[in-house]
Amino acid sequence: MSTIIGISFGNTSSSIAVADNEGKVEVIANPDGDRSIPSVLSYIGEDEYHGQQARAQLIRNSDNTIINFRDFIGKQFEEVNGELTKDGSKVVKTEDGKCGFKVKIDDKEEILSIGEVTKRHLKQLKLAAEDYIGKVVEGCVITVPTDFNDAQRQELTNLSNEIGLKVHQLINEPSAALLSYLTNNEEEYLKDQIFAVADFGGVRTDGAIVSVRGGIMTILTTLHDHSLGGDSFDSSLMEFFAKDFEKKFKVDPRKNKRSLAKLKNEAITVKKTLSNVQTSSVSIESLAEGFDYQSSINRLRYELTIRSTLAKTTSFVEKLIEKAKLLPSEINKVLLVGGSSNTPKLSSELSSIFPPSTEIISPALDSKALLPNELVCRGAALQAALIESFDEDEVKESLQPIVVNTQHLVNSIGIKSSEGKFIPILVNETAYPIKKSIEVTNGSSESVSIEFYEGKKIVKETILEPVKQVYSDGEEFSDDSDEEEEPEIIKEAVEECGTLLGSLSLKDLKPDSKLEIIINITQDGKLHLSSRELKIGSVATKVELSFK
Amino acid sequence: MIVLPAGQAETSAKAQVTAPIRRPIEPVGRFFLSHATRTLRGHTWSEYEKIEAEKNVQQIETNEDEDLGDEEQSEDLLAHDPRDWKTADLYAVLGLSHLRWRATEDQIRRAHRKQVLKHHPDKKSASGGLDQDGFFKIIQKAFEVMLDSTKRLQFDSVDEGADVLPPTPKSKYDFFEAWAPVFESESRFSKKKPVPSLGTLESSKDEVDKFYSFWGKFDSWKTFEFKDEDVPDDTANRDHKRYIERKNVAARKKLKQEDNKRVIDLVERAYSEDPRIKMFKEAAKKEKEQKKWEREAGSRKAAEEAAAKKAAEEEAAKKAAEEAAASKVNSKKAKEAAKNAKKKQKRAIRGCGKDSDYFGDAGKSADIDADLDMIVDKLDDLQLASVAGKVADKSAAKAAIEEAVSELSGASKLDKSLLKYFN
Numbered sequence: 016m017s018t019i020i021g022i023s024f025g026n027t028s029s030s031i032a033v034a035d036n037e038g039k040v041e042v043i044a045n046p047d048g049d050r051s052i053p054s055v056l057s058y059i060g061e062d063e064y065h066g067q068q069a070r071a072q073l074i075r076n077s078d079n080t081i082i083n084f085r086d087f088i089g090k091q092f093e094e095v096n097g098e099l100t101k102d103g104s105k106v107v108k109t110e111d112g113k114c115g116f117k118v119k120i121d122d123k124e125e126i127l128s129i130g131e132v133t134k135r136h137l138k139q140l141k142l143a144a145e146d147y148i149g150k151v152v153e154g155c156v157i158t159v160p161t162d163f164n165d166a167q168r169q170e171l172t173n174l175s176n177e178i179g180l181k182v183h184q185l186i187n188e189p190s191a192a193l194l195s196y197l198t199n200n201e202e203e204y205l206k207d208q209i210f211a212v213a214d215f216g217g218v219r220t221d222g223a224i225v226s227v228r229g230g231i232m233t234i235l236t237t238l239h240d241h242s243l244g245g246d247s248f249d250s251s252l253m254e255f256f257a258k259d260f261e262k263k264f265k266v267d268p269r270k271n272k273r274s275l276a277k278l279k280n281e282a283i284t285v286k287k288t289l290s291n292v293q294t295s296s297v298s299i300e301s302l303a304e305g306f307d308y309q310s311s312i313n314r315l316r317y318e319l320t321i322r323s324t325l326a327k328t329t330s331f332v333e334k335l336i337e338k339a340k341l342l343p344s345e346i347n348k349v350l351l352v353g354g355s356s357n358t359p360k361l362s363s364e365l366s367s368i369f370p371p372s373t374e375i376i377s378p379a380l381d382s383k384a385l386l387p388n389e390l391v392c393r394g395a396a397l398q399a400a401l402i403e404s405f406d407e408d409e410v411k412e413s414l415q416p417i418v419v420n421t422q423h424l425v426n427s428i429g430i431k432s433s434e435g436k437f438i439p440i441l442v443n444e445t446a447y448p449i450k451k452s453i454e455v456t457n458g459s460s461e462s463v464s465i466e467f468y469e470g471k472k473i474v475k476e477t478i479l480e481p482v483k484q485v486y487s488d489g490e491e492f493s494d495d496s497d498e499e500e501e502p503e504i505i506k507e508a509v510e511e512c513g514t515l516l517g518s519l520s521l522k523d524l525k526p527d528s529k530l531e532i533i534i535n536i537t538q539d540g541k542l543h544l545s546s547r548e549l550k551i552g553s554v555a556t557k558v559e560l561s562f563k
Numbered sequence: 564m565i566v567l568p569a570g571q572a573e574t575s576a577k578a579q580v581t582a583p584i585r586r587p588i589e590p591v592g593r594f595f596l597s598h599a600t601r602t603l604r605g606h607t608w609s610e611y612e613k614i615e616a617e618k619n620v621q622q623i624e625t626n627e628d629e630d631l632g633d634e635e636q637s638e639d640l641l642a643h644d645p646r647d648w649k650t651a652d653l654y655a656v657l658g659l660s661h662l663r664w665r666a667t668e669d670q671i672r673r674a675h676r677k678q679v680l681k682h683h684p685d686k687k688s689a690s691g692g693l694d695q696d697g698f699f700k701i702i703q704k705a706f707e708v709m710l711d712s713t714k715r716l717q718f719d720s721v722d723e724g725a726d727v728l729p730p731t732p733k734s735k736y737d738f739f740e741a742w743a744p745v746f747e748s749e750s751r752f753s754k755k756k757p758v759p760s761l762g763t764l765e766s767s768k769d770e771v772d773k774f775y776s777f778w779g780k781f782d783s784w785k786t787f788e789f790k791d792e793d794v795p796d797d798t799a800n801r802d803h804k805r806y807i808e809r810k811n812v813a814a815r816k817k818l819k820q821e822d823n824k825r826v827i828d829l830v831e832r833a834y835s836e837d838p839r840i841k842m843f844k845e846a847a848k849k850e851k852e853q854k855k856w857e858r859e860a861g862s863r864k865a866a867e868e869a870a871a872k873k874a875a876e877e878e879a880a881k882k883a884a885e886e887a888a889a890s891k892v893n894s895k896k897a898k899e900a901a902k903n904a905k906k907k908q909k910r911a912i913r914g915c916g917k918d919s920d921y922f923g924d925a926g927k928s929a930d931i932d933a934d935l936d937m938i939v940d941k942l943d944d945l946q947l948a949s950v951a952g953k954v955a956d957k958s959a960a961k962a963a964i965e966e967a968v969s970e971l972s973g974a975s976k977l978d979k980s981l982l983k984y985f986n
């Protein structure tokens with residue numbers, strides 16, 4: 016087992032994992048038994064609490080409980096959204112203009128800088144990992160969102176190094192998630208595909224369009240929404256309970272911070288329960304003015320309650336694809352990531368914007384899928400195990416711009432078949448140097464022309480008869496069936512032969528000979544096109560091209 | 564397969580490819596690491612840097628020749644017993660351990676001269692060392708061996724310092740990167756030249772076959788005289804002399820056999836790991852299946868036609884004979900039965916807490932029921948049947964549920980932390 020661990024460090028929760036050389040990953044439960052560890056610290060007297068135990072303090076001890084701090088790392092106080100901390104210890108400005116948290120430790124008021132808070136959190140994660148592995152953990156790979164800037168990345172690295180947890184590499188969250196999907200589905204790894212990675216977390220939502228070519232990932236676009244996440248689901252549910260409670264007892268439970276904290280706590284429990292079963296009981300002791308709240312809610316009711324947020328999640332993904340200038344049909348797979356992606360309705364709603372050819376990867380639609388909230392830390396652990404066998408300098412060297420910044424093809428390059436179709440060999444967004452070949456045949460012709468083209472994307476439109484939207488449990492929503500009456504236009508992107516780049520021919524062939532066509536792009540941007548008959552002693556014909 | 568259009572297009576470049584975009588790739592995963600290694604090993608650096616690097620290399624090479632033999636010998640080697648000189652690393656003795664069998668006669672002479680100057684007993688005793696001619700004797704022996712082509716071949720045969728070891732099994736390595744140097748090193752012993760090289764993933768089947776058949780019949784000139792026990796050269800005890808000689812011949816034969824076996828094992832292991840062999844086997848299998856399919860196409864077609872005809876007749880007969888409604892009812896019944904069975908299994912599992920007095924934990928009955936509810940929804944049909952069967956035995960019910968839970972959470976289908984009782 017590796018002694019470099021993978022850490023996914025979220026605003027809401029963090030996870031740790033470790034992988035062995037064979038790619039088997041273990042997501043580590045902390046001593047409380049949690050694999051999704053709330054990123055929360057709380058202080059009572061001189062004791063520090065962490066994770067779920069700290070989060071539980073939001074009801075009685077919210078002022079000494081630090082939440083949602085991850086995004087504050089390496090930022091000026093003015094740059095951050097303090098609203099995120101309103102349920103706990105409120106973020107304050109420290110002397111150096113950065114963020115800090117005022118807490119009472121051992122009856123003394125103290126300001127813990129964001130750096131200190133982060134270090135304490137990482138220390139707790141390190142301890143949990145060591146407790147599980149039974150060895151000292153000295154290094155890690157940590158994931159960060161794609162919009163973490165250089166200063167934030169540097170700061171996080173320094174903080175982790177300072178507590179003796181050496182950062183071997185920081186990697187982007189969507190890439191980590193994708194790495195763990197591809198490693199778990201080896202047959203997909205070498206296919207040329209475009210992924211939409213959508214990460215629905217607690218207080219933010221992140222999206223990335225990633226092309227995978229020959230196992231190399233390139234992020235084409237990213238999109239972030241810092242106001243959308245699981246907290247929005249919680250709020251809708253809290254409001255639903257509050258209204259119900261008000262009706263029953265004529266008391267408003269929203270007036271008191273402690274009541275709100277209780278509502279939130281129960282909302283989270285109920286929400287998670289409803290991700291797994293159809294109904295959940297609701298029970299809050301002494302919610303307000305001594306009244307207990309008892310009720311139950313079914314999944315359909317819940318899904319109605321969170322409808323407006325669900326609509327936002329769908330349009331977030333639509334915007335992401337638009338931003339990449341792609342059509343939904345050009346997305347091969349949608350990888351759902353983050354705790355909120357456990358919501359079954361979220362995946363079923365999402366699938367409505369994609370054609371059936373696009374696969375949505377989530378446990379709600381495929382019971383074999385990995386848990387979305389574990390994908391990121393699993394990826395980090397896999398990367399950790401991979402780089403463990405390299406020495407530090409090699410890893411550092413491999414992260415140099417000269418290695419990482421790579422030329423990518425704008426258009427696909429391929430050949431024309433006898434039916435006039437464009438057959439891509441290297442698809443667009445392929446990074447080079449690369450070499451790829453395909454096998455073709457001459458059929459009955461004695462000599463064949465091999466014409467190399469650039470692909471040209473065109474959009475085909477098909478008109479579909481209206482279909483009624485049916486909800487997962489078979490019931491139909493009556494109130495908006497009107498808008499579904501219009502015929503739907505399906506847009507599909509296809510590639511045709513564009514610019515003719517060059518040609519070759521092969522002569523004196525026996526019928527149905529096997530032929531190979533090879534495209535090779537060197538580091539310095541030379542394209543070598545060649546073809547040959549697959550038999551001993553055959554001579555290849557070649558053409559060399561260059562880029563504009 | 565894709566068919567190419569007929570024609571005789573001229574070989575020509577017609578246009579330039581659209582200018583590429585430079586973008587960062589994500590530095591994760593093993594394919595990135597191979598990309599990084601490829602890039603760092605050469606092709607990336609700008610032309611200028613490349614030329615600089617090449618210049619450097621040349622300089623180093625000429626310099627290297629100048630300080631030929633300047634290599635420092637280890638303490639152990641310097642203290643080596645001269646009577647036991649045969650077990651010393653003779654190339655290291657001459658300061659040639661980086662060249663070994665590649666060293667030319669000229670290099671050997673020059674290196675030897677240097678060693679003589681450095682380790683001459685006169686010089687040593689002048690600088691205070693006493694009785695330091697042991698290593699000098701070894702130097703002279705080494706020189707003698709290296710200049711005698713027969714003896715040198717004998718030493719090269721057993722020069723472990725020059726061996727390239729195969730990759731350790733079970734470790735992670737690129738097949739070609741790990742094995743090519745092994746075969747390259749081994750090939751210097753081949754009687755037949757040239758020796759085919761391992762090739763690349765793109766090598767044709769024929770090339771690969773040639774490679775393995777060559778190595779399968781590998782004929783090496785390696786000899787093991789160097790390991791001989793010294794034959795006493797007194798003529799008095801001829802019996803003893805002959806005895807030692809016979810022992811040596813036998814030992815050489817044994818060593819030779821062992822070495823042949825070692826090569827065979829090596830080749831076998833490489834063959835079993837060779838990704839190309841797997842590819843070819845797959846391809847052959849596919850082709851065979853395709854041929855079989857084509858061969859049987861005729862008879863299959865006839866059979867299919869006959870079957871289709873028969874089926875049509877039967878279908879017609881059936882239609883006439885049976886009431887359509889009746890058959891409908893039947894199929895409905897079967898579905899219903901399956902559904903009922905599933906329902907029953909679910910009910911059994913949901914109720915198993917209650918049925919077995921909540922495993923003696925009646926206080927937690929609500930938690931147990933809630934958990935069972937959640938668990939039931941996660942079980943697939945097969946698991947349903949199996950778990951339902953197990954919980955029928957009340958004393959085994961709890962264990963059966965626990966087993967199901969660990970199976971589900973092991974498969975990441977169930978988040979165990981949501982369970983209240985079975986967590």
Ligand SMILES: Nc1ncnc2c1ncn2[C@@H]1O[C@H](COP(=O)(O)OP(=O)(O)O)[C@@H](O)[C@H]1O
Pocket residue numbers: 024025026027028029051215216217218219244245246283286287290352353354355356357358388978
């Ligand atoms: N099973 C579940 N069903 C629905 N929501 C869940 C589930 N598990 C976790 N969540 C929600 O997911 C959010 C946390 O997601 P996570 O990916 O851990 O956040 P982040 O990465 O932003 O820290 C929280 O709002 C949490 O309530």
Ligand SMILES: [Mg+2]
Pocket residue numbers: 025026188214216353391
């Ligand atoms: Mg996250």
